[in-house]
Amino acid sequence: MALSTVDAEGVPDSRMLILKEVDAQGWAFASTASSRKGQQLRDCPAAALTLWWQPVMRSVRVRGRVVEAEREESVADLQARSPAAQALVSADDWTLWRVVPDRVEFWQGSPDRAHTRVIYTPEGSSWRAEVAEE
Ligand SMILES: Cc1cc2nc3c(=O)[nH]c(=O)nc-3n(C[C@H](O)[C@H](O)[C@H](O)COP(=O)(O)O)c2cc1C
Structure with missing residues (x-):
């Protein structure tokens, strides 16, 4: 997936990352705290x-605030990597974060260009879905 962030001046940046997990806590990714991101x-x-x-013409977009996971989760994520990958980073630098979404868009493309977008936004303790045809 592409992870997009902004720097202190508001200038955007983007790079490819592995999506580690999606659950009720958010969408997880991991990297080094010392990196640009x-x-x-x-x-x-x-x-x-x-x-x-x-191949299936599907896209997902997520945006929201980012929270750092508990230290033990970051350590567990690092330990799940190959020994070669672990050797490249220092254990206290490896960090798991989660995007806590306030908007998720599922986009289904269609060969006849009747594309469909389903946009989810939080509503109370649940989600509101809005379907938009393009
Ligand atoms: C398919 C793919 C997956 C990647 N997954 C990760 C990842 O999970 N974590 C990571 O730190 N970098 C990953 N990278 C490298 C990042 O794209 C990026 O080059 C690196 O994290 C440095 O980014 P930064 O300078 O913006 O912090 C991946 C690159 C590719 C092409």
Whole structure:
């Protein structure tokens, strides 16, 4: 997926990352806190995610605030990586974050261009779905 962040001046940045998990807590990704994205998330703890499956013409967009996971979760994520991957980073630098979504869009493309977008926004303890045809 593409993870998009902004720096302290509001200038956007984007890069590919592995989506680690999606659950009620949010959409998880991991990297080093010392990276550019780590600095950007300290300056502005919000992000957008973009995923695209070309064969089925589906895209997902997520945006929301970003929260750092508990230290034990970051350690567990690092330990799940290969020894070679673990050797490249210092354990206290490896960090798991979650995007806590305030908007999720599912986009289904159609060969006849009658594309469909379903946009979810929080409503109380649930989600409101709005269907938009393009
Ligand atoms: C398919 C793909 C998956 C990647 N997954 C990760 C990842 O899960 N974590 C990570 O730190 N970098 C990952 N990278 C490398 C990042 O795209 C990026 O180059 C790196 O994290 C440095 O980004 P930054 O300088 O904006 O912090 C991946 C790259 C590709 C192409």
